[in-house]
Amino acid sequence: MLLFQKRFHAGLVDGSVRLTFRSWSKPLVKVGGRYRCHPLGVLEVDRVAVVEVGSISEADARLAGFEGRAALLEYMQGVREGPLRAADKVFRVELHHGGDGDRVAVAMDASLSDEEVEGLVGRLDGWDARAEEAWAWRTLRLIGRHPRVAASKLAKRVGRETLPFKQDVRRLKKLGLTQSFEVGYELSPRGVELLRRKKRKR
Numbered sequence: 001m002l003l004f005q006k007r008f009h010a011g012l013v014d015g016s017v018r019l020t021f022r023s024w025s026k027p028l029v030k031v032g033g034r035y036r037c038h039p040l041g042v043l044e045v046d047r048v049a050v051v052e053v054g055s056i057s058e059a060d061a062r063l064a065g066f067e068g069r070a071a072l073l074e075y076m077q078g079v080r081e082g083p084l085r086a087a088d089k090v091f092r093v094e095l096h097h098g099g100d101g102d103r104v105a106v107a108m109d110a111s112l113s114d115e116e117v118e119g120l121v122g123r124l125d126g127w128d129a130r131a132e133e134a135w136a137w138r139t140l141r142l143i144g145r146h147p148r149v150a151a152s153k154l155a156k157r158v159g160r161e162t163l164p165f166k167q168d169v170r171r172l173k174k175l176g177l178t179q180s181f182e183v184g185y186e187l188s189p190r191g192v193e194l195l196r197r198k199k200r201k202r
Contacts, residue, residue: 054086
C-alpha cells in the first residue's frame with residue numbers, strides 16, 4: 001500500500017501528481033508494482049531511484065503536489081525525526097493512477113449480516129482470549145476515538161511498543177475493519193458498523 005494525504009488525491013487521479021519522495025531505509029515498492037491507495041484504487045510505480053535531497057528541483061516539487069521546493073522540504077522535514085540535509089538520500093518514486101479495480105470494497109461496505117457480525121466477534125474474541133493481554137477490541141475502539149493519530153502515540157496510550165501495536169492493527173485491517181493513512185488510522189465503515197452492532201447486543 002502507498003499512503004498519501006487527502007490533499008494529493010485529486011492530483012493523483014488526474015495525473016498532475018505523479019511523483020513522491022520517501023525517506024525509507026529500503027525500497028518499499030518496485031517498478032511495475034500496483035499498490036492500493038485508499039480510497040483512490042491503485043497506483044502503479046513507473047520508476048524508483050535514490051537521489052540526494054539537494055538534487056530535488058522546483059519541477060520535482062510541483063509534480064509531487066507542492067507549490068514549490070521549499071514547501072516540499074518543509075513537509076519532508078515534518079515527517080523525519082532528525083534534520084533534513086542536502087546530502088541525505090531519499091527514494092524518488094514516479095507513479096501513475098492505475099484505476100480503481102483493486103479497491104478494497106469489503107472495508108467500505110457497512111452492510112454486515114448477523115452471520116458476519118457473529119464471525120467477526122468470534123475472531124476478535126478469540127484473539128483476545130489467546131493473548132497475554134487483550135488487545136483486539138481495545139485497539140479497535142482506540143482507533144475509533146482517536147482517528148488519524150500516529151501509531152506511536154496510540155501505542156503509548158495503551159502502554160505498548162509501536163511495532164507490535166502496528167502489527168496488530170494490520171490484523172484488524174485484513175478483516176476490513178480499519179483503514180491506514182499517511183498518519184494514523186481510521187475505522188472503516190465496516191469497523192464502525194461492527195462496533196455499533198456489538199454495542200447494541202449488550
